[in-house]
Amino acid sequence: MSSPSEAVFQILLSLADEPRHGLGIAEEVERRTGRRVRLGASTLYTAIRRMNADQWIQEATAGADEDPRRRFYSLTPAGRRVLEKEAMRLDSLVRDARGKSVIPDEGRA
């Protein structure tokens, strides 16, 4: 399987700690990346639909105080595995780059 696109990775990551709805995902990604990554509505929902079909995410029940019209999504075990695998792949890439002093060591950064 090829590695997920950045949009997909960011969506998986934003669902890692708690279920969220579409707007919540977009806002969390924007906040966490300092607006470096902005997900457009079309990208977000086509990705969600595909991830849903691939069973990486699933619909979750909203909390009692949430707007009932919104659909919440949570990670499935398969989705979590994809996320972990991709995070580890990225981590090994970064370690390689550090080894070659392309970027400074974590301690000095």
Added chain:
Amino acid sequence: MRQLMWGLYRLARRILLPRVPDRDRADMDDLVAARLAGAHSIRSAAGVWRFEFADLIRSAWRAIGARGASFSWLDIKVGARLLLRQPGLSVVALATLMIGIPVGLAPIHGVRQFETQPPVAGGERLVVMKNYDTAAQNWSRSRLYDFLNWDDMRTIELSGAVATDTFNVVAGGESQPVRGALATATLFDVFNVEPHLGRGLQPTDEVQGAPDVVVIGHGVWQSRYGGDPDVVGRLLAIAGREHQIVGVMPEGFQYPSRENLWVPLRINEATATAGRGRDVMVFGRLTVDSTIEAARAEIATLGERTAVAEVETHEHLLPDVVSYTTGLFWMPRDGLTADPAFYMMQTAALAVLLVVCTNIGMLMLARTASRTEELAVRTALGASRTRIIVQLFTESLVLSLAAASIGLAAADVVVRQTLSWLNLLTPAWVDFGITTSTTLWGLGLAALSAAVVGVVPALKVTGGKIQQNIQNAAAGRSGVRFGGLSSMLIVADIALAMLAVGIVAGAWDTQASGGLGLDAEQHLTAQFRIPGSLPGEDLATFDPDDLAARVAATQEEFATRLGAEPGFGTPAIATSLPGWDHPGEWMELEGDEALADDARPARPRVRVARVDIRYFDALEHPILGGRAFSTADLDAEASPVIVNTRFVERVLEGESALGRRFRYRDRGEEAGPWLEIVGIVGDLGMDTDNPLDAAGVYHPLEPGAVNPVRFAIRFDGAVDDATRRLRALMGEVDSTAIMSPPVPMNETVNIDRQLQNWVSLGAMAFIAAVLILSAMSLYALMSFTVAQRTREIGIRIALGAEWGGVAMTVARRAVAQLALGFVLGVPLAAWFLSATTITAPRIAIAIGVDIVVLAIVGAAACVAPTLRALRVTPTEALREG
């Protein structure tokens, strides 16, 4: 506006991502709506909209890719080959798209270029401070008093004031007008540009009594001093005053707009009083951490204080901060893109493109339908529907991209050429040529056009069942059915063609020409202007009445000196000269006041000029009846006017004119004062199109009432010699007066006509292309709908119907479609034409010709397929089922 953006987004989403389930769609809508609602201004809402729109297109693109569709060079080759195989269709489609795409882009391109901020570091923080008059609902002038009030704002790190004008500059014994500025030294700091040589202006130069210094621009340095590196320290006479050159600015520095020299603006706080003095532009640069909103809030507080302190002059003035170019051009507060009029223009421009695309789309549909066999075979060989749609889209894309490229390249040449002709005073950094972003927009529009032109027909053609398509193909006919849509489109096409012919008739109407009523070759026209403020003068004490007195004195002296000069007549001074397009007014005669307000066409429209009391004498144009103007007329209460012979014929229908009274009155506006006719003169060109065919009115003009002063003068001998002597004489009378290059009267008229001819030629070419396109589209549609009835016709014949009877059935439907088209189109064309100056008989001819042409096209479209259908044998017709 947000509603419009929202609607467009939803429409595009429905087209581009049709398979999104309803619940996802609702979620997406919520997200986009929340983002649009969260935008704090129209500009940032537009940013959100652009972002979401681009994202939508990217997603649609990925979705197409995921369905196994891809572009191939073969599609592009097939597209190019199809273009060549049907050259007639290709040329018409190419020509209309070539004009349609730049037309669709023109408003947004023009506005964006016009709003370009100066290309300097921190250019986006440059602002202009100005007063908004809440009573007059418009921007008001700023004076030095206002500048001093706003000089110490917390949100603005640097500010200054500048007044621009044209000055006579004498270098090397020759006097030439140069655009210059009286500026505070901060001008050079705000724009943050280092001088090429020497220094910029400094605060010490602004002190009253400091030596006169000037900083010159790169252009002056090159043209006057040949780029001499030792120019600093030399003397330059500006408006008759010697100034020492202290610096040379680098190429491209022409701020505030397109100035070429800068002298210090001296401010005397004692004389700077509210509401007095020459107007200045107050500019500044926002501090790095402030915003335009913060500056607006700050200046509003200052304004409240001034409104209380200076009730008489500032009660209705609300100071505001706007972006630099907005302020320079007195544009609406948030720029032209925030103006509803802009959106209306942009929508109209896109509507033109949509009409063009729909028509080409119809032709393509007919063409695509004739390829059913090829498409059915491709499907049978395994091509998916998406693959075929992409192929048809690529073919249209070849067409639309070719059209966009040629169209944009041509637009670039046309725009630059036209602007250099018009010699508009646009800022030095604004370039109306086609930019990269406009090209990208153009390519985007081309893709969108290709979608309308190619994808819609492709969806229609590939919509049927595969089995049926193959059967149809085997039977040699198309499976496409147009249904009620075809009738609607035929009717729309006829209406469009009617309108197009109407517009062509309008353009044709303006091609008339004629003489001016005098010997244009032996008259020079020019204008001179007395600058409102001169270097070294205190702008705060400037008084418009003083300027008017100076203009009047110069004008009188100039006329007297010319009178004594051999080979010259007397200058004929007027607000508009013979051969120019004089402004028009609607009027009503005394006794006709009862005409209803909406009866404007019933009221005559006349051309108007204000002329010096010796005007007709100077042009040797005799008074035919009544009397000429006299000095007493300048302050006469009765407002005497002189009318031309065409006025007597047209407006008074030949009745006696002298002593008759009339007044100006436009629809819905207050009537002007009564005017009394005291004299009649022969016609002198007052309308560029029909020089001797305009009813005209002349009012007496008081010396000094207008600045610049425009004049025409008769001369003997060679043009060059007369021009040189005229300039020299002007220099002797007033060395500060700026005179435009004198031009023989026949040339000014020609340039004007030439430009107008080009414009109408361009418009005619476009409309002719639209007309041909709608005629072709009409033909294609009608012949297609008839061809679809082949089987029905065959069966009727088999059942024993007469040929005549069958032909009648076909004709009945065609006639009904044509008639409905005419019923809708004729009033539309007539309504459009009645708003122009075209005469009723011409409107009738244009519409008549149009009906005949379209009826012939319609008949031709029916005859061939009907005959073909009649030749089909009943057995063949039945077998096809």
